[in-house]
Amino acid sequence: MPGSTDGTEAAGLRPLLFSIAYGMTGSVGDAEDIVQDAFLGLTRAHRAGTAIADLKPYLTTTVTRLGINHLGSARVRRETYVGEWLPEPVVVSVDRHGPAEHAELADSLSMAFLVLLESLSPMERAVFVLREVFEYGYPEVARFTGKSEVNCRQIFSRARQRVAAGAKAPDSAPPPERRAESEELARRFFEAAEGGDMDALLGMLAPDAVLYGDGGGRTRTIGKPVTEPRLGAQLLVGGFRLGRGLGASLRPVLVNGRPGVVWQDAEGRVISVIELDIADGVVQAIRSVSNPDKLRHLGPVSDVALLPGK
Structure with missing residues (x-):
């Protein structure tokens, strides 16, 4: 020993x-x-x-x-x-x-x-x-x-x-002096998404922003990347609206060093984790992980988004 x-x-x-x-x-x-x-x-x-x-x-x-x-x-x-x-x-x-x-x-x-x-x-x-x-x-x-x-x-x-x-663009974490700025942008972004403010959302999205979703074939999520910012914003707003009706909420966190949220149901179980890539003062990409196998290390996982039989 x-x-x-x-x-x-x-x-x-x-x-x-x-x-x-x-x-x-x-x-x-x-x-x-x-x-x-x-x-x-x-x-x-x-x-x-x-x-x-x-x-x-x-x-x-x-x-x-x-x-x-x-x-x-x-x-x-x-x-x-x-x-x-x-x-x-x-x-x-x-x-x-x-x-x-x-x-x-x-x-x-x-x-x-x-x-x-x-x-x-x-x-x-x-x-x-x-x-x-x-x-x-x-x-x-x-x-x-x-x-x-x-x-x-x-x-x-x-x-x-x-x-x-x-690489689409250089991927680097914001310097310490810009972190607070990025986290504030993320706060406003998710606030607008929860509130359904499409104009505010589109104003914070880059013209070529992409929405990615990983459900592993087990949850209700997009099947392939959404490259149209307006459609991506609509999907976010719609998802959060449904979640709000079920008592879901967002908890601000850092995801792999980037601003993001844990989306959790009324019982505090994890529905998904969402990360924002922010550069030049706008959101360049949104990545959402809802595959339950990839969330278990964070605690109990919600079943509200699971597909039937999954």
């Missing part, structure tokens, strides 16, 4: 390890499972008498390779996924308090960014996340992935080109 010193150090690494696993998988549940498996492996190594000189690279290597293996099997499931795929949302309160495991989740791991990473192979994604998001040097990336430094440089270059090719 690990000694108390090792146990304390390992526990302190959990937020970093979770962030790496989440960046690789886009799934809170899978990331937590990968980190747990890494800790179980550490326990087995100690029991076998294995000497571990430095826990951080040891556990980072374990999580990285478990993540690569997981992505290989997950790719098959993604190819048969019903409707639009979005990552499982990481939600914290607007004062940035949340689970300790999410403390080191980089603002760069937005939903839009994680969707772009879906175009990468498992190894490309591992190298890109380690290098681009967590800024590890190539010697470390090579150690974690089991590839040579030269190979890692080639993989990273190829991955960066593919991600750049799929």
Whole structure:
């Protein structure tokens, strides 16, 4: 068994390890499972008498390779996924308090960014996340992935080109001095959506704003992205109007570092999580996750939007 010193150090690494696993998988549940498996492996190594000189690279290597293996099997499931795929949302309160495991989740791991990473192979994604998001040097990336430094440089270059090719616009979190501005815009946006104020909504939407919905084929949501802002606004207003009649409400939160809300029913159960991409003073994209399998880590999930038999 690990000694108390090792146990304390390992526990302190959990937020970093979770962030790496989440960046690789886009799934809170899978990331937590990968980190747990890494800790179980550490326990087995100690029991076998294995000497571990430095826990951080040891556990980072374990999580990285478990993540690569997981992505290989997950790719098959993604190819048969019903409707639009979005990552499982990481939600914290607007004062940035949340689970300790999410403390080191980089603002760069937005939903839009994680969707772009879906175009990468498992190894490309591992190298890109380690290098681009967590800024590890190539010697470390090579150690974690089991590839040579030269190979890692080639993989990273190829991955960066593919991600750049799929990006609509640079995706970066607002600087600290603009966060309050973005959160205020989000507050007014959702207030207008709940109140049915179409003119106010359209005034806050970019001309090419897109509405995305992920219900996994199990909830009432849009089947494909809505690229007409007026139609997207109408769908939001209509959905919130129906929800209001059932006693539903919106709770302001941060979703993957961006302003958003948790939409919950009269009993406080989660219906969906909605994230706003805000840039240049307007909403560029709206992403709504209502697939219950992607919301269970947030607490009880509502059944008000479930399709019959789902």
